[in-house]
Amino acid sequence: MGMNGDGVKGFAEEFRMLEPHLDERQRRLVLAARARSLGRGGISRIALAAGVHPSTVSKGIEELESPEARPPRVRRPGGGRKRLTETDPGLMTDLLGLMEPRHQPRPVLQWTTRSTRRLAEELAGLGHRVSAWSVSRLLREAGFRLSTSSRPLLAGQRLDRDAQFHRVNEHVQRCMLAGQPVIVLSLRRRTQTTTAGGTAAVSTATGAGDTGTAADDDGDWTDQPVDRDTWAVALATVCGWWAESSQQAGHLLIVADSPGAGGRSWRSELTRFAARIGVTITVCHLPSNTLRWNQGEDRIRSNVLLRLPGSVPSRHEVEMRVIAESRDGADHALIPTPPGPSSWNYLVTP
Incomplete structure (x- = not known):
């Protein structure tokens, strides 16, 4: 039986609690056992979740499959290498210095359209010896995540994406200075590839700092393009x-x-919401295929699982980050919509 993304995330949290109580060999075996239960691709998924190199998990699997080859010592010869951030204290500072926007203290939104391989090459030019895999791990530790798209990118689209991020960043700063609320929505849809029998059910959960759990969660889940139901959530x-x-x-x-712009249903429902609360709404979409980090203290997570007869079960996940809330004495003057494609930036009036 496979494990979905929530299961891997749950294991990562459990492993962080157990890790201080494990020696190095026990640590390898715990990771190896979970990776083997995942089957194909388990090594890379567990290594990424636990923040270790895939070779560590592979060595643990070798020890599981060959108990007679148990080493006479807990630590393998040469094991226990220090973290890169300890041996190279300036590495993380220089890596974050390659993010956009440059030379801006405490930016609300940071991003990069360059690959981890390209970032590793630029760090090498600054005197750091680091691999693309390590760059990816360091970025995840810093809170970055990769947003992917199934569509291939053209050469000009990379420049368009970078320009859109600058537009959004400037508009966020403008709204915050005016005392207007700013939120970030992260959307995700998954479909179940291996289903278990069960009755149709709908499960929802919404709350600050809470993760909704859905019933009957067996099987493997794959990411899919966001659809109308996800926008509704x-x-x-x-x-x-x-x-x-x-x-x-x-x-x-x-x-x-x-x-994407969310479709007609999203815009029409958003127009009704704007009319109900009497507030003008600006929507800006962030491009895909980008490593990015969004600042925000409060989080609200919604998780809806649809299991309808005759259809593939689908999970719709939404995380909302509150960057800024309304401020007393705020300027209610109309804030112009950022330039750029209308599918990326648009205004919804009451």
């Missing part, structure tokens, strides 16, 4: 947050961490 999350937080604003900026 996103809007419900925004509506719930607005009502509970009692926002007093004349403008709301929604940064959608998902490509």
Whole structure:
């Protein structure tokens, strides 16, 4: 039986609690046992979740499969190498210095359109010896994540993506200075490839700092393009947050961490929401195929699992990060929509 992304994340949290109580060999064996239970691709998934090199997990699997070859010592010869950030203290500083926007203290939004291989090459030019795999691990530790797309990128699209990030970053700063609320929506849809029998069910959960859990979660899950149902969950999350937080604003900026404009249904429902609360809404979409990090203290997560007869089970996940809330004495003057493609930046009026 496979393990979905939530299962791997749960294992990572459990492993972090157990790790201080494990010696190096026990650590390898725990990782190896979980990787073997995942089957194909388990080594890389567990290594990424635990923050270790895949070779560590592979060595543990060798020890599991050959118990008679148990080493006479806990630590393998040459084991226990120090972390790169310890042996090279300036590495993380220089890596974050390669992120955009450059030379901006405490930016709200950071990103890069360069590959980890390219970043490793640039770090080498600065005197750091680091691999692309290590760059990926360091970025994840710093809070970055890769947003991918199934569509291949053309040469000009890379420049367009970078320009869009600058537009969004400037608009976020403008709204914050005006005392208007800013939120970031991260959307994800998964479909189940291996299903277990069961009755149709719908499970939802929404709450600050809470992760919704859905029933009957057996099988392997694969990421799919965001659909109409996922956007509906996103809007419900925004509506719930607005009502509970009692926002007093004349403008709301929604940064959608998902490509595409959401379709007619999303825009029509968003127009109804804007009319109900009497607030103008600007929506900016972040491009895909980009490593990015969004600042935000409060998080609201919504998780909906649909298991309808005759259809493939689908999970719709939404995370909302609150970057700024409305401020007393805020300027309610209309904030112009950022330039750029209308599918990326658009205004919804009451």
